[in-house]
Amino acid sequence: MNTPAAAPSILPDARPRLPRGVRLVHNEAQGGWVLLAPERVFKADQIAAEVVKRCTGEASFEAIVDDLAATFGAPRERVEADVAALLRGLADKKLLEL
Amino acid sequence: MTTDGRPNGHAGAGGRTTKPLHNPLGLLAELTHRCPLGCPYCSNPLEMDRREDELDTATWARVFREAAGLGVLHVHLSGGEPASRRDLVDIMAAAREAGLYTNLITSGVGVTEKRLNELAGAGLDHVQISIQDSEPKSADRIAGYEGAYARKRALAAAVVALKLPLTANIVIHRANIARVDELVAMALDMGASRVEIAHVQYYGWALKNRAALMPTREQVEEAVGRIEPLRKQHHGRIVIDAVVPDYYARFPKPCVGGWGRRSLNVTPAGRVLPCHAAESIPGLEFWSVKDHSLREIWEQNPAFNAFRGTDFLPEPCQSCERRDIDFGGCRCQAFALTGDARATDPVCHLSPQHHVVEEQAAIREDAEYVYRRL
Numbered sequence: 009m010n011t012p013a014a015a016p017s018i019l020p021d022a023r024p025r026l027p028r029g030v031r032l033v034h035n036e037a038q039g040g041w042v043l044l045a046p047e048r049v050f051k052a053d054q055i056a057a058e059v060v061k062r063c064t065g066e067a068s069f070e071a072i073v074d075d076l077a078a079t080f081g082a083p084r085e086r087v088e089a090d091v092a093a094l095l096r097g098l099a100d101k102k103l104l105e106l
Numbered sequence: 107m108t109t110d111g112r113p114n115g116h117a118g119a120g121g122r123t124t125k126p127l128h129n130p131l132g133l134l135a136e137l138t139h140r141c142p143l144g145c146p147y148c149s150n151p152l153e154m155d156r157r158e159d160e161l162d163t164a165t166w167a168r169v170f171r172e173a174a175g176l177g178v179l180h181v182h183l184s185g186g187e188p189a190s191r192r193d194l195v196d197i198m199a200a201a202r203e204a205g206l207y208t209n210l211i212t213s214g215v216g217v218t219e220k221r222l223n224e225l226a227g228a229g230l231d232h233v234q235i236s237i238q239d240s241e242p243k244s245a246d247r248i249a250g251y252e253g254a255y256a257r258k259r260a261l262a263a264a265v266v267a268l269k270l271p272l273t274a275n276i277v278i279h280r281a282n283i284a285r286v287d288e289l290v291a292m293a294l295d296m297g298a299s300r301v302e303i304a305h306v307q308y309y310g311w312a313l314k315n316r317a318a319l320m321p322t323r324e325q326v327e328e329a330v331g332r333i334e335p336l337r338k339q340h341h342g343r344i345v346i347d348a349v350v351p352d353y354y355a356r357f358p359k360p361c362v363g364g365w366g367r368r369s370l371n372v373t374p375a376g377r378v379l380p381c382h383a384a385e386s387i388p389g390l391e392f393w394s395v396k397d398h399s400l401r402e403i404w405e406q407n408p409a410f411n412a413f414r415g416t417d418f419l420p421e422p423c424q425s426c427e428r429r430d431i432d433f434g435g436c437r438c439q440a441f442a443l444t445g446d447a448r449a450t451d452p453v454c455h456l457s458p459q460h461h462v463v464e465e466q467a468a469i470r471e472d473a474e475y476v477y478r479r480l
Contacts, residue, residue, distance in 0.1 A: 027291060029232050029271030032207055037129050037177030042208040046232045046271055046346070049131060049179055102299075 018069050019093045022106050025065030030103050032060050059091055063104060068092055069095075119354040127414075129177030132369040133206075135166065135383060137183060137197060139374050140190040140213045144250030144477030145238065147277055147312035147319060148190040149382050150186065153480050155374040156195060163193045166396060167200035169372060172400035174204045178370075180204040183454045185372070186457065189216035195224045204227040209234060211275070215251065222261070227266045233265045237296075239281070240288040244330045248281060250477040257294065266297035273300040278329060278332060279319040280470070286332045294344055301344055303333065305351035309383040309438055317471040326354045326465035358435025358451035359426060365413035365437055378403045383438040413437050418448050422456045 018024075030045045032052065041057035044051040046091065052060060058079070062072045069091075077087045098104035109217075111256070122353050139154035161169075170181060181201045188194055191210060200210050210225065214235045217225075237258050239245035245255040247403040255292040265272045274293035276282075282289070286303060293301035303327070306312050306319050321329075333348045352359060362369050362381045364456020371379040380387060385392065390409040393402075404410060412418075416429050434440075443452045450457040 022447070025358065027271075028269050031207060031231065032181065033207065035174065035177060035179060037175060038131075038179065042179060044179055044231075045210065046234075046273060 018095060018106060020068060020070035021064050022069045023067065023096055024069060024072070024099075025059040025105050026060070026063060026106050027102070032057065036106060043098075050101075050103070056094060059094055060098075060104075063095070065105075121304070122311045125126060125403065128367050128369060130370050131178060132180045133170075133173045133178045133184065133202075134182045134184055134369065134371040135169070135197075136229045136371065136373050136382070137166070137185055137188045137194070139186040139480055141185055141187040141478075141480070142190075143187070143213045143254060144479055145236075145248060145277070145361055146250075146315040146475035146477055147279065147306045148478035149307070149310060150314045150478065151383070151385055152314070155304055158189075158200050159375040161372075161374065161376045163200070165376065166197050167204070169395050169400060170201045170204035170206055172395075173292075173409035174206055175189055176401055179207055180239075182209045182211050182336045184211040187213045187216050189221065191196075195221065195228055195353075198230055199228040202231075205477065207231050212236070212261070213249075213254070214261040215254055217261055219261075222264055222268065223479075225259050226270055229436070230270065231260040232271050232273070233323055234302075235262055235265070235274045235296075236277070236465055237262075237292070238277070239474050240285055244281060248475075250475070256299075262296040262298070262429060263400060269301070272296065274304060275296040275302045275304065277304050278321075279306045280317075280321045280325070283325045285303065286329050287336065290336050290344070290346060294340065299344060300347065302347045303329075304349035305329075305347070307352065309386065309442065310350050311476070313442060314476050316466065318470045318473045318475055319469055320353070320470045321351075323467070324472070328369070352439065352453045353463050356455045358432050358439070358453040359434040361439070361451075364433045366404070366410040367414065367433075370400075378407070379436065380413075386407070387439050387441045420448065421451060422458075423450050426456065440456050 025076055032041060032043050034041050039050040043052050043060065062075060073088045076091065077084045095104055099106050133441055139150050140157060177472045183198060189212060198208050208230050209232045210230055211234045235258055237245065238248040242255040246252055262272060274296055276289050287433050288300055308316050312319060324372060333346060338347050348454050350359065362447040372383050376396045377392045378395060390412060393407045415465055416433055419434045423429050435453055437447045439453060440449040441447040444459050452463050
């Protein structure tokens with residue numbers, strides 16, 4: 009599903025951000041990070057949380073991918089495809105602005 | 107940018123209870139029962155908490171910290187009209203500081219633009235405004251408050267101008283059920299990103315006004331049938347959430363996601379309930395946050411354990427394939443309609459007492475509303 013060719017593309021200079029009303033929160037009792045929206049809760053695993061934390065509206069998609077690839081020592085193309093798929097999925101649910 | 111939901115230092119669950127124990131996800135904070143409106147289907151109990159008994163700011167702040175420690179993620183600041191509290195901004199800020207997602211549920215009457223700006227500045231996440239009808243005169247009549255409609259629309263415009271996400275909450279019943287299309291169009295016009303079309307749930311004030319509110323089966327089927335086409339028509343512009351009309355349903359709702367399972371409610375005076383109508387069931391003693399921590403109450407209050415899980419359920423629930431889906435329905439409704447809080451919710455067509463629901467739904471009278479007043 010996450011092959012680079014099939015992954016939805018995101019412009020390198022897009023600056024993804026959480027819209028007002030969507031927040032990433034850490035809750036110990038719920039076992040980690042959760043993305044909260046009106047009447048909705050999405051559990052975020054460690055990787056998803058690391059991605060979403062970087063979606064501040066300031067960093068570009070390109071810079072976010074560079075940062076994650078460097079932080080986790082993973083191949084850039086692979087990171088780009090995975091992050092693009094994640095962000096596109098969140099945007100479709102209106103949990104992210106691209 | 108993120109805040110921590112700090113555990114508050116209590117010991118773990120300890121495995122004392124034999125009932126399945128989940129983390130609550132949502133807390134309904136009834137900050138006050140005072141409200142300028144008089145909606146005849148108000149979810150507040152007939153006997154309301156008085157102003158002098160209301161919890162103070164510091165106690166609410168403690169409750170929010172304890173709630174976050176229990177796993178609560180969303181807090182719904184409700185009432186009554188929450189803006190009747192002068193310390194609403196401080197209360198909201200305390201919930202935010204505890205790491206909770208803050209949803210303000212307001213009538214729209216009493217929140218000034220200045221206060222809205224302060225709330226937004228202090229991090230309010232979401233606003234929900236109730237609106238009684240798409241026709242101003244009818245809306246004001248249902249609310250029992252002249253000019254309510256115009257004030258609600260003005261507040262909605264201010265919320266949208268601040269780029270805060272807005273939900274329009276619309277309760278439907280005989281007086282407005284024919285206007286589902288117009289109601290959704292109104293929500294769009296208000297700039298809401300979400301609209302709740304909620305059939306009246308017959309508890310408290312609504313139970314008192316049942317004959318005046320009850321629609322016919324044909325009206326309900328027509329209204330329910332409009333939801334899917336409207337969702338398609340407005341896809342991507344507004345989310346339409348529908349609350350089903352129990353009295354004409356085949357199966358009961360899994361009320362509050364199961365008793366003492368996913369949510370809790372704190373009354374203005376500090377009593378903690380599994381749902382806002384729970385005090386209508388006699389024989390249950392609800393503990394107060396004035397005497398106990400929220401965790402003690404969630405784990406140990408016998409009232410919370412009274413209907414936890416499904417062991418108490420009779421047949422036909424016990425052997426039903428839906429037992430763990432709807433938990434036998436709503437305890438308050440079972441009590442209100444059968445006199446036994448352990449019974450199968452009679453809304454279910456498999457209930458031996460289902461006929462009671464059909465008989466009650468058939469009673470419709472165009473009587474004056476009994477408005478909810480403190």
